[in-house]
Amino acid sequence: MRLRITHNTIYRYPSTAIESHNEARLIPITDEHQTCLDHRITVNPTCGVYSYALPTGGVSYFNVREPHYYLNILSESLVITYRSNPFEGFQFIEPDEEFYADDSVRQHFCEYLAETKLVPFHSDIDRIAAVADRNRTGPGAAAFLISLTRTLHRAFEFRPGVTSVHSTISHVLEQGSGVCQDFSHLMLAICRRRGIPARYISGYLYNSVDHSVSPSVPSFRTPPEGEAIAGNEDRFDGEAGAALLGADVMHAWVECLLPDGSWRGFDPTNNLVANHHFVKVHIGRDYSDVVPLRGVYKGPTAESMQINVKVIEEL
Amino acid sequence: MSLFESYATDGFYDEMFEPSGLPRPHYRKLYQRLVSMSKEDFRRRCQLADLTLVNQGITFAVYGNDAGVEKPFPFDLIPRIIPSAEWDLIERGLKQRLTALNLFLHDVYHDQKILNDRVIPRDLVVDAVNYRREFIGANPPHGIYVHICGSDLIRNADGQLLVLEDNLRTPSGVSYVLENRIILTRVLPQLFRDLAVRPVEHYSTQLLRNLMDLAPEHCNGEPNVVLLTPGVYNSAYFEHSFLAQQLGIQLVEGRDLFVDENFVYMKTTSGPQRVDVIYRRVDDDFLDPLVFRADSALGVPGLINVYRAGNVSLANSIGTGVADDKVIYAYVPRIIEYYLGEKPILSNVETYLAWQPKDLSYILDNLDKLVVKAANESGGYGMLIGPQATAAERADFANRIKSNPRNYIAQPLISLSRSPALVEDRFEGRHIDLRPYVLYGKDDITIVPGGLTRVALRKGSYVVNSSQGGGSKDTWVLAGETPEALGGEMRQTQRSHTETAPQDAENLPDNGGAH
Numbered sequence: 143m144r145l146r147i148t149h150n151t152i153y154r155y156p157s158t159a160i161e162s163h164n165e166a167r168l169i170p171i172t173d174e175h176q177t178c179l180d181h182r183i184t185v186n187p188t189c190g191v192y193s194y195a196l197p198t199g200g201v202s203y204f205n206v207r208e209p210h211y212y213l214n215i216l217s218e219s220l221v222i223t224y225r226s227n228p229f230e231g232f233q234f235i236e237p238d239e240e241f242y243a244d245d246s247v248r249q250h251f252c253e254y255l256a257e258t259k260l261v262p263f264h265s266d267i268d269r270i271a272a273v274a275d276r277n278r279t280g281p282g283a284a285a286f287l288i289s290l291t292r293t294l295h296r297a298f299e300f301r302p303g304v305t306s307v308h309s310t311i312s313h314v315l316e317q318g319s320g321v322c323q324d325f326s327h328l329m330l331a332i333c334r335r336r337g338i339p340a341r342y343i344s345g346y347l348y349n350s351v352d353h354s355v356s357p358s359v360p361s362f363r364t365p366p367e368g369e370a371i372a373g374n375e376d377r378f379d380g381e382a383g384a385a386l387l388g389a390d391v392m393h394a395w396v397e398c399l400l401p402d403g404s405w406r407g408f409d410p411t412n413n414l415v416a417n418h419h420f421v422k423v424h425i426g427r428d429y430s431d432v433v434p435l436r437g438v439y440k441g442p443t444a445e446s447m448q449i450n451v452k453v454i455e456e457l
Numbered sequence: 458m459s460l461f462e463s464y465a466t467d468g469f470y471d472e473m474f475e476p477s478g479l480p481r482p483h484y485r486k487l488y489q490r491l492v493s494m495s496k497e498d499f500r501r502r503c504q505l506a507d508l509t510l511v512n513q514g515i516t517f518a519v520y521g522n523d524a525g526v527e528k529p530f531p532f533d534l535i536p537r538i539i540p541s542a543e544w545d546l547i548e549r550g551l552k553q554r555l556t557a558l559n560l561f562l563h564d565v566y567h568d569q570k571i572l573n574d575r576v577i578p579r580d581l582v583v584d585a586v587n588y589r590r591e592f593i594g595a596n597p598p599h600g601i602y603v604h605i606c607g608s609d610l611i612r613n614a615d616g617q618l619l620v621l622e623d624n625l626r627t628p629s630g631v632s633y634v635l636e637n638r639i640i641l642t643r644v645l646p647q648l649f650r651d652l653a654v655r656p657v658e659h660y661s662t663q664l665l666r667n668l669m670d671l672a673p674e675h676c677n678g679e680p681n682v683v684l685l686t687p688g689v690y691n692s693a694y695f696e697h698s699f700l701a702q703q704l705g706i707q708l709v710e711g712r713d714l715f716v717d718e719n720f721v722y723m724k725t726t727s728g729p730q731r732v733d734v735i736y737r738r739v740d741d742d743f744l745d746p747l748v749f750r751a752d753s754a755l756g757v758p759g760l761i762n763v764y765r766a767g768n769v770s771l772a773n774s775i776g777t778g779v780a781d782d783k784v785i786y787a788y789v790p791r792i793i794e795y796y797l798g799e800k801p802i803l804s805n806v807e808t809y810l811a812w813q814p815k816d817l818s819y820i821l822d823n824l825d826k827l828v829v830k831a832a833n834e835s836g837g838y839g840m841l842i843g844p845q846a847t848a849a850e851r852a853d854f855a856n857r858i859k860s861n862p863r864n865y866i867a868q869p870l871i872s873l874s875r876s877p878a879l880v881e882d883r884f885e886g887r888h889i890d891l892r893p894y895v896l897y898g899k900d901d902i903t904i905v906p907g908g909l910t911r912v913a914l915r916k917g918s919y920v921v922n923s924s925q926g927g928g929s930k931d932t933w934v935l936a937g938e939t940p941e942a943l944g945g946e947m948r949q950t951q952r953s954h955t956e957t958a959p960q961d962a963e964n965l966p967d968n969g970g971a972h
Contacts (some may be wrong), residue, residue, distance in 0.1 A: 163716065163747045163758040190718050194765055196593055203747075203762045207717055250573075252580035431590070438746045438758045 143418045144456040147346050149217040149392065151435060152448045158209035159441030166435050167344070167424040168217040169193065169200030174404075176422060180220040185213070198431065199424035215435060220456075223418035231402060234280035241401035242283070242337040251339035251399060253427055259310065260428040261330045266315045270297065271332050283338060287398055287408055288415065290332060294325055295413035300387050307429060322387065322394040322411040323429050329396045329410045330428065339399040341425050343407060344432040347393040348419040348453040349386045387411050391451055392434050395420065421453070459492045460499055460884050461877070470614050470874040471886060472537060483540040483935055486652055490645070491535070496882055499534075502644045503879065506534055509640045531928030532633075533878045536641060537889060537910040538652075544906060544934045547610065547618065547893065550803030552902045553793060555606050555895050558623065558780050560796040562602040565779060566593050576795050577788050581812075581863075585785070586833055587626075587778030589741065591748055595765045597774045598671045599899050604772035605664070606895040607631070607908075610803070612874035619806050619871070621890065623789070625781040626773060627738045630909045630929075631894045632696040635660060635703070637909075637931040653936040655906035660894065661703040663905070664736075667898040668704075671770035672733045680733040683707045683723060685714070687739050687755045697738050704736075711739070716759030721769040734770045735760075741775055783832045783866045784810055807869060811862040820858065820867040824851045827867040829858065842919060844870055873919055876930070878912055888913045890921050891932065907932035 149168060170178040183191045183202050187210050193202040206213060241247060248255060257263050274290035299319035307323065311331050314324040326342055333340035395409040395416060407416025424432040466474055473484045480488040491499075510532055539547070564571050565582050566589075572579040582588055607628030609621040638657050642649055665682070672680030686697035688710050701708035713724055714732060722729035737744065743753040748761040763769050779785065787808040790801045809816040809827070820827060824843045831839030841854040858865045875886035893908030910930040911921035921927040 161715070161758070165747060165762070192719050192762070192766060194594075194762075196590070198590075201591075201762075203759065205716060205718070205759055207715070246575075249575065249579050252578075253583050256580065256584055436747070438751060 143223045143348065145221050145223060145346075145348055145421055146454045146456050147217075147219040147221065147421060148450075148452045149219075149346070150448075150450045151215045151217075152446075153213045153444040154446045154448075155211055156442050156445045158211060159213070159439045159444075160207060160209050162206045162210070162213060162437055162439035162441075164204055164206075164213075164215075164435065164437035165433075166202040166204075166215065166217065167199055167432055168219075168434055169202065169423065170219050170221045170345070171199050171422045171424070173422070175225050175418075176221050176223045178219060178221050180218075182218050184216045184218075186216075187213075198426060213437075219421075221421050223421060225416070225418050228406075228415040228417035231400075231404070232282070232284040232406075233401070234282040234285040237281040238283050238401040247339070247399075248337065254339040254341045254399070255334050255337065256427070257331075257334070258428045258430075260308075260430060261327050261334070262310060262312070263331055263335050264311055264315055267311070267328070267332045267335060270294065270328070271336065273297070274332075283398075284400060284406075286336075287333070287338070287406075290329060291408045291410045291415070292413050294329055294410035298325060298328070298410075300325075300411060307433075322409075325410040326394045326396050327428060329408065333396070333398055341397050341405070342428050342432060343395050343397050343422055343425060344429075344434060345393055345395070345423040346421040346451065346453050347386055347409075347412075348421070348455065350419065350455075386414075391449055392423075393420075394429070394432075397425070460494070460496060460879075460882075461488075461492060462883065464877060464884050464886070466875070466886060469872060469886060469888075470612060470616050472612070472874055472876040472889065483538050487536065487538060487648060490648055490651075491884075499879075500882070503534055506532060506640050506644050509643060510636075531914055532637060532640065533887075533912055533914070533928050533930045534641070534644060535877050535879065535884070536645075536931040536933045537876055537891070538933045538935065539891075539907065541935050541937045543618075546802065548904050550618075550620075550801070551606075551608055551893060551895050551904060553797065553799065553802050554608065554620065554623070554789065555603060555897055555902055557793040557796045558606075558625065558789070559600070559602050559897060561792045562774075562777060562780050563600055564796075566595065566776065571792070571795055574795075576791055577785070581782075581784055581788075582779060584863075585779045585782050587741065587776065587782060589776035589779075591761065592765070592774075592776045595775070596767075598673070598767070598770050601671075601897050601899075602774040602777050603780075604667060604671075604774075604897050606897065607892045608895065610891045610893070611806075611871055614872040614874075616874070618803060620789070620803050621806055621871075622783065622786060623781045624892075625777040626740060628892070628894070629693040629696055629738070630892055630911075631660060632699040633929045634894070634905070634907065634909050634932070636699070637929060641931040652933065654933045655936050657905045657907055660896075660905045661700070663896055663898070663903055664700075665704045665706070667896055668706075668734050668736055668772055670899040671772060673767055673770060675768070676733045681723070681731060682734040682736065683709045683714075683732055685709055685711065685735050685737040685739055685757075687711075687743065691738075693738065700736075706736070711754070711756045714757045714760070716757060716763055719763055719766055719768055721757065721760060721763050732769060734772070736772050741778060744775075778833070783808075783830050784812070784863065787866065806871060809867045811858050811865040811867065816867075817858070817862055820865075821855055823867075824855060826869065828870050829854055829865055829867045832864045832866065840920075842870065845919075870919070873913075873921075876910075876912065878914065878928075878930075880914075880916075885916070887916075888919050888921065889930070906934035 169181050172178045185204050187206050189204050189206050191202050191204045193200055274293040278285040278289040301319040302321050304317050305313050305320045305324050311327045314320040330340045395407050397405040397407050400406055426432040475481055571577055603625045607624040610618050611621045612618050634657055668682045669680050684701040684706055698708055715722055721732045723732050739755055742750045744756045745761040746753045746756055747758045764771050787810055793801045809820050811817045811820055827843045829841040873888040876889045877884040878887040889910050889912045891908055891910050893904050896903050910932045911927045912930055913921045914928045915926050
């Protein structure tokens with residue numbers, strides 16, 4: 143798919159702000175799942191935008207030192223995505239714990255196996271893992287991950303505003319609700335606790351229903367429990383057709399390392415396995431590594447922050 | 458009446474005296490001078506030194522001391538002398554060590570070969586608090602990460618020099634090296650003429666040249682070098698202002714600098730002036746609120762990214778703390794062998810790592826014999842000296858270790874060598890260490906001969922840190938000497954001080970070595 147993304151953020155201040163220094167993690171990644179053809183950040187008031195690459199994604203930075211009442215950051219990207227069948231290559235039948243128990247795997251991916259401030263190994267996560275285990279369709283790790291994605295989606299309610307960017311998984315567990323960041327952190331904790339390397343992904347989600355580009359329902363929803371999965375991409379459960387959560391803002395999901403050495407995406411917020419509707423922007427141990435916009439300035443607290451994300455398929 | 462009258466080595470390794478009670482060859486001239494000095498004469502010289510100290514304003518701020526933020530840094534008049542052959546060993550050992558540590562830093566921020574080859578467990582590095590993911594793939598000028606290193610050396614009961622720790626972030630203390638020398642040349646001028654003491658004054662020139670060599674390529678003409686201090690409340694502020702003055706560069710605080718369009722500027726009365734090189738004495742955490750701690754008011758927002766872009770240079774670089782983590786310290790001998798294919802010239806102190814289950818149980822079983830240290834604290838904070846601690850203190854540390862094993866190491870208590878120090882009106886042995894300052898320049902690594910000898914002035918104390926009641930001595934490295942040139946044979950009458958020393962001093966008891 144050829145996806146054009148416009149992501150606009152406006153901060154408004156009740157009086158003047160000065161000496162604003164900012165970092166953005168908004169450049170789509172180029173890897174085996176997607177190619178970023180074009181990316182540009184435009185800031186108003188006008189200023190130069192500089193960037194560099196980290197192994198986990200690109201970082202842009204800019205400063206506005208002059209007095210300003212608003213700060214408008216427009217990020218535009220053009221990305222080609224490839225993974226039309228998200229289940230391709232999944233292995234459900236054979237047990238593969240050995241791969242995850244291997245010391246060289248544990249060492250090599252230690253960053254994505256460790257607890258973090260936002261992703262502690264809370265005692266409740268074992269209960270969720272047990273539910274996912276009961277409903278898995280096979281001994282393979284992929285079967286567990288799909289079952290876990292669905293379990294989280296069912297057990298927790300998507301509700302914006304009940305958590306903040308600083309919330310750890312304890313808040314989500316207590317409240318039973320949260321946003322995509324919280325769903326992702328929960329899944330990270332469960333995977334890492336089990337020894338499956340898992341990383342936080344920030345990015346965009348193309349919502350085909352909203353933009354009615356494609357009349358078909360999303361084909362990448364995880365299959366109903368109990369049904370065998372054999373790479374058939376036409377399965378979906380009854381919720382298909384509903385608007386996807388996180389498609390009008392920046393989204394977050396989880397990538398897990400599979401025994402074939404590939405990183406594959408799982409979206410517990412929407413109960414999806416990542417396909418070519420997902421555009422990866424930055425990789426981290428948790429949200430704090432991928433913060434899309436971060437800044438320091440002198441002046442009053444912003445009275446509003448408006449975010450507008452559009453993902454459009456270019457035919 | 459000699460000041461050495463009641464002096465006893467008490468079975469410790471004494472820098473000045475052999476176990477027999479005779480002064481070591483390189484100390485003979487100093488010893489002769491000191492025994493010939495009356496108490497009054499010596500006291501007069503001490504007063505002169507104190508006066509010089511006060512006049513020069515040498516002070517040291519101590520955190521957690523309500524009595525007053527500043528107090529004079531105690532200076533002990535008796536110099537510590539290092540013979541040239543031993544200095545040669547120290548110099549080669551420290552150059553080897555810093556070369557390897559610099560290669561290590563480059564590696565862990567680039568290809569991570571040493572981690573992929575599993576010489577060091579990956580998690581010890583990438584999960585370390587001072588490992589800066591933001592700095593992965595960045596290329597500091599000339600590939601140098603640590604421009605100024607202060608490694609702490611100690612001498613054990615057998616007389617062997619060991620590296621106790623490396624300070625690769627913002628090591629302090631060099632101003633005392635320079636000041637102590639000024640004082641001692643005033644107070645004991647004759648001795649400087651008699652003994653060929655190697656100079657230290659060129660430290661500032663060398664450092665300035667190294668800093669200038671870091672100037673970005675776009676910089677035409679004289680680079681603008683500044684020293685960035687956290688400000689007057691920092692314990693080393695005296696040193697920051699002293700060094701800025703010595704180097705002839707501007708002393709600035711974070712609020713004096715700003716970033717604009719990928720360059721760093723200094724605010725001046727004649728408008729913004731571009732800054733090319735920053736000798737920063739602000740820790741990573743506080744250096745840039747945009748990238749590191751957002752609550753820091755000491756730093757310069759946006760600085761790290763300008764550095765990364767190569768438009769300003771920093772000394773030391775970002776993220777060097779991962780290599781002076783006390784857990785990584787234990788791996789330094791392996792780091793040297795890995796990158797240089799050489800055996801370490803200077804040895805480490807034997808170290809137990811609490812993250813290893815076998816070591817953890819040993820540590821917990823032997824807390825009364827070990828020194829326990831937190832991996833990332835300095836200045837003598839976060840430390841337990843088991844043999845001198847109370848049962849309650851040991852229990853507290855046992856809990857801390859168990860709750861975060863990665864953060865703790867333990868070492869046997871090394872019986873540090875002693876040197877005579879003036880205590881009231883006589884000389885007594887006090888434990889000392891040595892911190893040489895190693896400068897890594899574009900072309901080579903240089904070390905001014907000597908360094909800071911710190912002395913634990915409290916009787917029996919092993920803690921030499923200035924923040925914990927330590928003082929300092931001038932350190933003399935001799936320029937190639939033979940025993941004969943050092944004062945000839947000793948006369949019997951000058952050995953009176955040995956009468957109180959242990960008679961069987963050849964067989965040194967293992968005092969507190971606690972292996």
